[in-house]
Amino acid sequence: MTKATEHQQFDLSGEEPLANFSGNRPFHDVAEQRYSRRNFLKGSVAAAVGTFLAGPLAGCSSTVSQPAAAAAVHPQAAGLLGFTPVPVSRADTVAVPEGYRTQVFLPWGTPLLPGAPAFLRNATNSAADQEKQVGSHHDGMHFFPIDLKQGGQSSSEGLLVMNHEYVDPNMLHQFGGNQAPRDVEQVHKEIAAHGVSVAHIRQRPNRQWELVQESHYNRRITGNTLMELTGPVRGHAKVITPFSPDGTRTRGTLNNCAHGVTPWGTYLTCEENWAGLFVSHDREQPREHERYSVARGMSWNQWDTAAAKDPQLARFNASKLGASARDDYRNEPNTFGWIVEIDPFNPNSTPVKHTAMGRFAHEGIIFAKAEAGKPLVAYSGDDARNEYIYKFVSAKPYDPVSAGPHLLDEGSLYVARFNDDGSGDWLPLDFHNPVFQAKALAAGHVFDSQADVLLNTRLAADIMGATPMDRPEWGAVHPTSGEVYFTLTNNSQRPPEMVNAANPRAWNQNGHIIRWRESNGLRFNWDIFVFSGDVFTSTPEHGLMLTNDNHHASPDGLWFDPNGLLWIQTDMSGSQLSRGPFGNNAMLAANVQSHTIKRFLVGPVGCEVTGVVMTPDCKTMFVNIQHPGEGSGPYSFSSTWPDRGITRPRSATVVITKEDGGIIGT
Template sequence: MNQPQNPGHVDPILAAGDEPMSNASGNAYFGDILETRLSRRTLLRGSLAAAVAGVMATQLPFGRALAAGPGVEAPSIGFKAIPVGTGDSVVVPEGYRVQAFIPWGTPISGDMPAFSLDASGENQAHQIGSHHDGMHYFAIDGSSRDGLLVLNHEYIEPRFLHAAAAGMPLDRNGFPQHEDGSRDADQVRKELNAHGVSVVRVRQGDDGQWQVVQDRLNRRVTGLTPMQLAGPVAGTEHVVTKYSPDGRMTRGTLNNCAHGVTPWNTYLAAEENWAGYFANEDAEIDRRQSRYGIETRAEGRYQWHRAQGGADEFVRFDATSRGAAPSEDYRNEPHAFGYMVEIDPFDPQSTPIKRTHLGRFAHEGVIFAPAVEGQPVVAYSGDDARFEYIYKFVSARPYEASNADGSLLDEGTLYVARFNDDGSGEWLALAPGQNGLTPENGFAELADILVNTRSAADHVGATKMDRPEWGAVDPATGQVYFTLTNNTRRSEEQVDAANPRAENHFGHIIRWQEDGTHAAERFAWDIFVLAGDTESGRDLAGEPLGQEAIFSSPDGLWIDPDRRVWIQSDISESVMNSGIHEVFGNNQMLVANPETGEIRRFLTGPIGQEITGVITTPDQRTMFVNVQHPGATTSAEAFAAGELVSHWPDGGNAIPRSATLVITREDGGIIGA
């Protein structure tokens, strides 16, 4: 029979599956490098908040350091801000309308199996996955009414996935399990197929409503899909497994958070908190796994390796050394995860490719600088864990639109950022022989550096950051923005103007300007906004945030063609609507002006969710936004009693389902203007 399984203690500030801190290096904290600047200031009016305001209003690296310059127009923000929301609905400004679209379980391919809690694992391979996240709209023939919507499915909540879970006291991490510790094989298959990426053709009808179109391009890429490894790690001893003795293939992609869109119009899905999926009972675990949070343990996040029947596709989640050599077991299986996965949405027969030269870590996503003919391709990525780093890849070969493809990402240089106390910064190369990355220091070759990206970044002295998440590039100025969502491990001794809160619950957004082209090795940086309430939050001018602008835990980020900065929040479901987070209500999306720093709340979501993923059609008159894990704040006891806190989007007594929002203006105008 099925038994409830609820994993052990989870850090209360982390969302389900977020990676625990694993950086034990002695590198400077982001706060440490600014301690000198803060010590020169007096605490105006005797409060830290006042000190922050005073410091931010001065020269680099605070406040208005990166002015756009003449000839660059600030975007208009033409809607009235909405209040904080706590209801089980989506609220948008007056004059806007919203449609809930493609919820988990929507059929898109095969025999178009209808949504049902009783749906099989094979059915799920033809349905929209769960926990919608990063997303992009690929126009067909330039159309703003007909295109491919490609979206990530970060993880799952098994209790909402299986009919067999009904009545069990399961929390958001729990899953059905047999008395002997084994799992039902089809339940595991369904969970794997609910992960990954969906590619679905969508079209706007004459009535303004969007619909799924049955099309040959529709497909699912899941935790079971065969994938190619490319770049310096492919074919090395690091990724030899029983499935791929030559180290050139693997199966599946997991925990796909944010994304990226290449200059040659393909999609990149990030592999973020993948490490928790693996068990490993070896007494000693080397840095290729330990530096990513894998420790000696018999259990994985969902116990997939214990699926009944012992199928190879499930056993691989046990990374214990059980054979005489790596080609006889899956000790190296975790080394095939932690990359950006390239998917060609217009070729349903293509094999997804993991681009290993972009680094191996908890990728939140990747953002490309505008491609320039004859210059290198440049891409930025954040490692979403406490005290981890921000990276940049610069291709070896120049971009040529006529023949550009993913191979540009297989040769180049990966850099990691160091933020200096004077508002300058530098990119440190993670390359053989540079910055101490030598065989004598434990880095034998490029593949060794990339498989151990975090350890290499530790060694070169990169700056520890507060959970780097999404990035965005201003299309007019080239300034790069990154969200730093929170870091509750910051101590009192590390409080300073850039990180003004011990136990940083609220996060901030940093931005920088490269010194010349995006391939430069130096940059200047400042703080765009300190998230928080009306007392602790600070805008670009160092002024307190107004009620229309308060938010916590910035995560999703996108800058539209008119330069509006769209900010999405991800307050963990473990603290949402309680304690110091109660004032923020449900997770939300706001819009900021990059020149004035003005921020207005645009959208609030239903109960227990994260707002994530945002893109518009080319004409900017339709916006797509994702709502992930509504109802996640339902307690184990309430779930067992059938008392769910959310029934969005279907209402009534329905189980909550992640879904995409389609937002339009009633007058047909540009979103946000």
């Protein structure tokens, strides 16, 4: 057994095992050269400011004026962080600052489609019911104004589109699940609980929000929904299956984590830990399985074990069982790990998987500001330990009149290398590039086309010498300066000998946020915005020391609102969550110019706080609470949020408004 295949089982939280054994120079080694060890302070170090000066804030309509100089703190900055920070808590509730109110909205199991039954608190709804109900484990989401296609910016009605990342069988089923061989009905319910929900919503006169019943916009996209493959990989031999002998289609989208929004008003959902849902019993795994941690022996949910009673479920067994790829599902995992585009305004549209944007454990996708006549630029992180950050640049320029999905099907994919001096390089993953060809040959790898490169994006990045990072998660682009921020949530497999100035903690649990500014398209300048950690954790070069008002760990979700406030969400787990100093997972707001950070929200027991968006007027915020009570059940639960009483917890969206009707964050 090779070193790589010794780590093929996902852990209990679904986190991907270490799969990068390339030997590329790790980010902690790069950062050690840049930052001096003498800057340690309670387990953290300073990050150099570099040349970063945040630009003016964009602002909601008629609410924020422009600053006199880009380097100055915005005149409304104090007002935009005018709330009193929420203290750390382990209460089983959602806490927000004084002057704000919350509404629980669209919890798992909410009837969404015509004929959908009510959610049954003993979790006895069927798989057919779940196909018509809001999915499980809410994650990334976006609010599309109902009049967006007409150039409007409604803040009282729209389409709320959200991801459903994964399922917990002990919550989803009355008596739990996951014992092999799996029950067919349970497996289909789990597949139906994945994917995406499109919900037509509106605000009532009393400022409460409601689902528009029987709206033709309401839709569920699940692990069974028909999908098109587009871009270079379409039709490649490695995506041929019995379901799609010509390699042009697949079924479903799974493990949808963060998201993106296109300039033409469609939703992008990102497939993250999909590899753990497949299993291969082959003695030798192909590289497009091994480098992505397709399981050996036992998959995460063991869906393949129900195939004897339902042949449709054979697709989760990626073993070579037949004479060719048309006879078994050896290539089924290759149809996952992509960016998926959904048009929320066209409920009859077929979702599209854009293969030109690379195949890996996509956390999310964020766009730089679209400019007419220039290519589109988008960034995505590969959320696994020691994986990479990528950039996609469209081959054709952006035209606001003709822009559409075609822009995502042809372009160049790059991977980031972070240099000692604070500069960075975007390294091309291009089959036709002589440098790539030479490096691949030297490494002993052969590719037959750009499609082959994209199917093996991680391997191509290894070959080019990309910098391994500490689990790149969500990204965010400042609305005016264009600076790009990324959360590096943690790295629990950093041994003591790898401790250094930029990552000063062995078995690093706390993480940090990195940022960069583009230089000339192929280069960038970077620094570290903040090191996460306990009280007194310091980033001295930015004048920031964490306090009781803002200490946090494992930053994950990240989003800039139109006013330029950076919203940071945490995803702690295990002992860090249950016994650490940080309480339950939380959401903080940061003024990136002044490096002021305040805790805005604390979630209920066992949850992850994830997914955040506002209406265009910035007066309504939507935040997702995922898996409250995680790890408990099926007979008793550590959380009863949000229904209370004798019931199981449910992921749900929280609607936040100010009691005075004002701007969120003031």
